[in-house]
Amino acid sequence: MYKNKKNGVIGIVITIIILILLVVFTNSNINQISFLENICNVFVMPVQNGFTYLKNKISGNENFFADMDKLKAENEELKQKNSELEQSLRELEIIKAENETLKEYVNLKDKYKDYTTMPADVINRDLSNYSSIIVINVGSNDGIKEEMTVIADDGLVGYVISVTPTTSKVQTIVDTATAVTSTISTTEDTIIVQGTLDDKSNLKATFIPTDAVVLQGDSVETSGIGGIYPKGIHIGTIKEVVNTSNPTDRYAIVETAVDFTKLNTVLVITNNK
């Protein structure tokens, strides 16, 4: 491909630089590279502002923009009122749910205390881009069995799928093959949360009842249905509700309580069976 050895070396060096730049830029937060944006803006924005001013002068759009500003302010005010009403509605729902399930919550808290847990370290992570399995450093010698629930400080991690004397494989809830029957804690509606390929920190909640009021920020917990996970373990919070033309198809994005990219220690519940 290259005419001589020197060109070949240059090609390899350029490829390595491109690879490093790709890795750095695709994994860094956009806010962290805001200085680049600022530098670009220094050159572009004065000219852009000048052009916009000229364009507005020529087309006599000043009144139009003034009206636009008023409409925007009005829109913002209405949005604010709407969110306040939504907040009030949510608070009411919470109080209602609290009245009905207060006793159950107390029982759950007691039940959580009863769990015997075995701490473990994550020693290996999935090599593939399409699944999310972790290996922990406890196994059958420590009393670990298949289908035991694995949690972290913040919430549910997954369940044990196979065990060796010294290690166990855990299928996490963000794996695409995992589906957890859950409940929205405020309304007690049952939903199914599943892992997606898109994002390792979000789950997709489906089978939401058509009459269920699902709001951003609602907590999602395990329902206890299915026989693997005990009831009441925190999974995450509703991040976004996506409404579709058919109400039965609507779904929600659940942000997991556990940060799977930084997961280093877990707890295996050894007495939930």
Added chain:
Amino acid sequence: MKKTLSIIILIISFFIIYFLQSNFFSFFTIAGTKPNLFVIFVLFIGLFAGKKLGLVLGIIFGFFLDIVIGRQIGISGIMLGVIGLIGEYFDKSFSKESRITIMLMIIGSTIIYEIGCYAFNIITLDVNFEIISFSKILLIEVLYNVLITIIIYPIMQRLGHNLEEIFKIKNILTRYF
């Protein structure tokens, strides 16, 4: 003797690649996507050492990966075996002296391997088929594999020809005489 030594070196290389993939490339990702070094390695064996070794080592390496970190035993074994087999097919059909053809072989092998594994998962585990997300990840993975191939191409050629001399010398003679 030389053959045994080469196989031992290939097995040691596999473990080095395994630790690279599970440690370094778990954070050195492009938009969260890791490359697949195993596909590059098994294709390299199939191309330069022939389909027999490519198939056998592909299956052994794949089964090892399935046992250590896989969800089901066999999928990676079968698919890496297939990549080892098609390595020789690529060798017979295309020239491996060009960087471009090697890159195209890597693209083809990565796509075949990942689609195969994903199809197996959909059939056996009832996983939802997410075509857009899958294509997006596959595209980045292919790009990553191609970039790595460009970087390691001179080493691949040098080691590959040594391997070819040990395993394929008879085939080369029969091809030309």
